[in-house]
Amino acid sequence: MEKHDKGARTATRPAAADKAGGAGRAEGAVSRVLFIQATQALGAVLGFEHPADAVLSRHFRDNRELGHRDRAFIAEAVYGVLRRLRWLRRLAGDRATPRELLLAWFARGEGWPMRAFEGLASATERDWLAGIKAAEPGEGTLAERADLPDWLAARLLATHDEAALLALARSLNRPAPLDLRVNLLKADRDAVLARLDEDGIAARSGALSPQAIRLAGKPALQKHPLFLDGSFEVQDEGSQLLGLLVQPKRGELVVDFCAGAGGKTLQLGAMMRSTGRLYAFDVSDKRLAKLKPRMARAGLSNVHPVLIAHENDAKAKRLAGKADRVLVDAPCSGLGTLRRNPDLKWRQSAAAVDEMVAKQGAILAAAARLVRPGGRLVYATCSLLAEENDGVVDAFLAAHPEFHQSSAQAVLEKQGVALATGERLRLSPAMHDTDGFFAAVLERADA
Numbered sequence: 353m354e355k356h357d358k359g360a361r362t363a364t365r366p367a368a369a370d371k372a373g374g375a376g377r378a379e380g381a382v383s384r385v386l387f388i389q390a391t392q393a394l395g396a397v398l399g400f401e402h403p404a405d406a407v408l409s410r411h412f413r414d415n416r417e418l419g420h421r422d423r424a425f426i427a428e429a430v431y432g433v434l435r436r437l438r439w440l441r442r443l444a445g446d447r448a449t450p451r452e453l454l455l456a457w458f459a460r461g462e463g464w465p466m467r468a469f470e471g472l473a474s475a476t477e478r479d480w481l482a483g484i485k486a487a488e489p490g491e492g493t494l495a496e497r498a499d500l501p502d503w504l505a506a507r508l509l510a511t512h513d514e515a516a517l518l519a520l521a522r523s524l525n526r527p528a529p530l531d532l533r534v535n536l537l538k539a540d541r542d543a544v545l546a547r548l549d550e551d552g553i554a555a556r557s558g559a560l561s562p563q564a565i566r567l568a569g570k571p572a573l574q575k576h577p578l579f580l581d582g583s584f585e586v587q588d589e590g591s592q593l594l595g596l597l598v599q600p601k602r603g604e605l606v607v608d609f610c611a612g613a614g615g616k617t618l619q620l621g622a623m624m625r626s627t628g629r630l631y632a633f634d635v636s637d638k639r640l641a642k643l644k645p646r647m648a649r650a651g652l653s654n655v656h657p658v659l660i661a662h663e664n665d666a667k668a669k670r671l672a673g674k675a676d677r678v679l680v681d682a683p684c685s686g687l688g689t690l691r692r693n694p695d696l697k698w699r700q701s702a703a704a705v706d707e708m709v710a711k712q713g714a715i716l717a718a719a720a721r722l723v724r725p726g727g728r729l730v731y732a733t734c735s736l737l738a739e740e741n742d743g744v745v746d747a748f749l750a751a752h753p754e755f756h757q758s759s760a761q762a763v764l765e766k767q768g769v770a771l772a773t774g775e776r777l778r779l780s781p782a783m784h785d786t787d788g789f790f791a792a793v794l795e796r797a798d799a
């Protein structure tokens with residue numbers, strides 16, 4: 353299966369943009385044809401061969417007659433089913449078809465009254481739905497209540513008690529808000545907030561990152577003048593704290609080892625005031641290609657995208673011992689982003705996570721070689737699993753006595769972020785209303 357990539361989701365609105373939406377249709381306003389479209393899209397997504405947002409984007413490309421509101425309806429319905437798939441299967445049966453799952457979702461998840469199904473469902477289906485509406489499937493196992501696969505609930509139980517796990521699972525089942533990062537090279541936050549206000553876009557300063565703006569809704573911003581001129585980018589507020597942990601300075605040599613489409617590269621480049629050298633490495637030329645127009649929009653001339661074949665590529669090795677700061681935003685299970693990508697919990701597996709852990713260790717060790725004495729290495733993931741987070745960092749520190757850990761809380765505090773996170777950064781949607789992120793700050797001893 354494909355590895356999760358935060359970097360691939362960089363559009364001003366996610367590909368399945370309207371997925372968390374708000375622009376959906378009320379019950380009773382859904383035509384049979386639209387319902388069939390939603391059923392087809394759900395069927396394709398439930399194959400779990402490709403990420404749901406990619407499948408939906410494709411569905412919308414193939415069905416260009418669908419308007420904005422129709423797409424929003426389909427995306428919201430599909431994401432609703434993905435979030436509560438276990439519960440819906442308990443209600444509608446393990447072998448429920450995509451159409452039955454959707455009907456059950458609207459009847460129970462959205463609470464549509466029976467009359468709303470009159471134009472949509474046959475008399476037989478409506479009888480079945482009346483049963484679904486009345487069904488009480490019992491409390492179920494913890495994993496069932498959390499709407500998680502058994503393996504994932506078991507792994508999360510290593511670091512959460514039952515109540516915390518249920519709270520986390522519930523928070524992961526809510527749609528994510530839309531956050532912006534102000535490009536401080538081009539604008540300041542108050543000016544961006546004032547302009548959004550003028551344009552009738554409700555927004556406020558982020559609670560954690562001094563560069564963040566949180567929007568009240570999910571407006572389309574691709575054509576907004578401040579997006580086009582690079583004054584802001586879309587970036588989860590939690591993700592912005594990772595850039596603050598790297599804390600790059602003017603004139604430094606910085607490496608973003610897993611840069612993807614550059615979510616964090618752009619932030620680091622702006623923090624360096626477009627000076628020094630910022631290498632953006634990645635093994636995916638497709639992702640790096642998406643970085644280039646974003647760099648131009650952001651007004652950054654210090655970024656050097658470099659395609660590497662693997663973490664030990666000679667193009668990386670030539671920077672050995674030279675970098676002031678290195679960020680490893682490691683490929684990971686992505687389970688911290690389930691609010692945006694609820695399909696991941698069904699597409700990931702214990703075996704895939706174990707493979708990823710080995711890869712993360714190898715990338716971290718290779719990236720560490722680039723750090724100069726006295727330099728900083730930041731290891732980050734958007735995973736909630738201890739094995740991808742503390743496990744990788746603990747093993748690294750045990751094998752690399754030349755590195756020691758700095759307190760993430762202290763690094764953030766110095767930049768005006770008050771967050772009781774302790775030595776390592778741990779963000780969760782349940783506690784911080786951000787995606788789930790982990791990071792550790794590792795400093796290489798002076799020579």
Ligand SMILES: C[S@@+](CC[C@H](N)C(=O)[O-])C[C@H]1O[C@@H](n2cnc3c(N)ncnc32)[C@H](O)[C@@H]1O
Nearest residue numbers: 358359610611612614615616635636663681683
């Ligand atoms: C979590 S994503 C990075 C997201 C990106 N930093 C951002 O903020 O948008 C992880 C990235 O690691 C890249 N990757 C995977 N294996 C790698 C390796 N061996 N060396 C460098 N990058 C790698 C993937 O292509 C992917 O883009």
